[in-house]
Amino acid sequence: MWRYCSLLAQLVMHLDTFRVSRWLKRWRPPPWPALLLRVAVYSGLWWVITEGSGSGWLGLVLALLIALCAPLNVATWPQQLRWRRLPLFIGFMLKNSLFGALIVAQLALSRRCSANTHTRTYRFRLLKGHPQQLLMANLVNLTPGTLTLRLGCDTLSIHILHYQPQIEAQLMMLESHIAALYGLDHEPWEYEY
Amino acid sequence: MRELLGAGFILLGIPFFIASTVGLLRFPDVYTRLHALTKVDNVGLGLICLGLAVQASSIAVALKIVLIWGLILLASSTGATLIASSALRHGPPPLRSDSDDSHAGR
Structure with a gap:
């Protein structure tokens, strides 16, 4: 004592x-x-x-x-977060995470481990606040085939494990889901990817 | 029944861990290896945690196991970005698909 x-x-x-x-x-x-x-x-x-x-x-x-x-720190719990959309968002991330794991596992166990790696810069379209961009930078690591290398000023440097044309659309979809979670207005077409 | 379901989830998680380890050994550079660690490992761990949660003695214990998985998910994702940005600053740049590594995939 x-x-x-x-x-x-x-x-x-x-x-x-x-x-x-x-x-x-x-x-x-x-x-x-x-x-x-x-x-x-x-x-x-x-x-x-x-x-x-x-x-x-x-x-x-x-x-x-x-x-x-x-x-x-006012940024810890943003007031505009739409809690009702959280279960849907968690479901979306779990599905993404499972697909990501299956793709990487398939590549790791393939006979010739021929990854078509690329680096890309992704520009944020909807997320302007730093906490939202930080959340996306973290979640990119759980989506299929992408890894955040660096979070810049309104941009994300991304490493792509196996490049496919739909990667950009996949990132846009993730961004629109995060924007919806934060209650940010955005065009409906972004959900169609 | 619960034990069987739990064992099923745990058995399902093991191949993910094996694939992640194989990826760690076979992938050519630090960036590609981080893909294996952040994605495959987390799903493997998630399935094992789910298996343990199903077998847990109370809801509080089950939730604690799920909470542990969530925190590891968060830490692993953040850690991967930190390692990647540090590697980018101090280490070699990421390999491009046209710059063949003779050891890749061997």
């Missing part, structure tokens, strides 16, 4: 008071609906991590603390 107290005291001594006071000045409480949703999600995560046997009160306090601290 004393060891923990001395560790805590050392931590407090090393705290940069200027940074802490600046952090506290910038702090604003999140709106009630967002706070309640976050507390519910974090409490649920606590329940899952402790396999339902952890202290409920401790989980609730921790969830509340994290929910109150998290909104300092």
Whole structure:
């Protein structure tokens, strides 16, 4: 117990008071609906991590603390996210991921491992915010045959394992799905690929 | 019945891991190997996690296993981009299909 107290005291001594006071000045409480949703999600995560046997009160306090601290960065939980579209989006990504794995596995196990590799630059058409572009950069790695090399200014450098003409359309479709998840308006033709 | 279903998912996941390892050994450069690691491994792990979740003793344990898979998916995807951009900056450029590697596919 004393060891923990001395560790805590050392931590407090090393705290940069200027940074802490600046952090506290910038702090604003999140709106009630967002706070309640976050507390519910974090409490649920606590329940899952402790396999339902952890202290409920401790989980609730921790969830509340994290929910109150998290909104300092406004980009963490975008308000415009369409949660109802999330199951459909997860289904789309699971299907993509399975196809991607099958294509790579087929290529790896083929007699002559002749991959037609290419690099391409993909320009974002719908996603303008950095969090949305970052999400797409991550998800490109799970779609068939593509890997993000670099996220640039409104562009993605992409490595293609086995080039096929429909890769571009596949990336556009992924972008339109992410745009739909964020509630961004876009032309309906982009879904037709 | 649950045990059988779980075992089925786990058995289905194993070939993906084998294919991923073969890809890691056979693919010619770091970029193509990352394809094998991010895609095939994750699906293999997903199927194994699904098999374990089906056999889990409670819903909380099953959800915990699925959560682990989700976090690994996120970490592996982000890690692949970081490794690829670092390789692009400091290592050799990606091989083109017209620049034949004599060891590729052997």
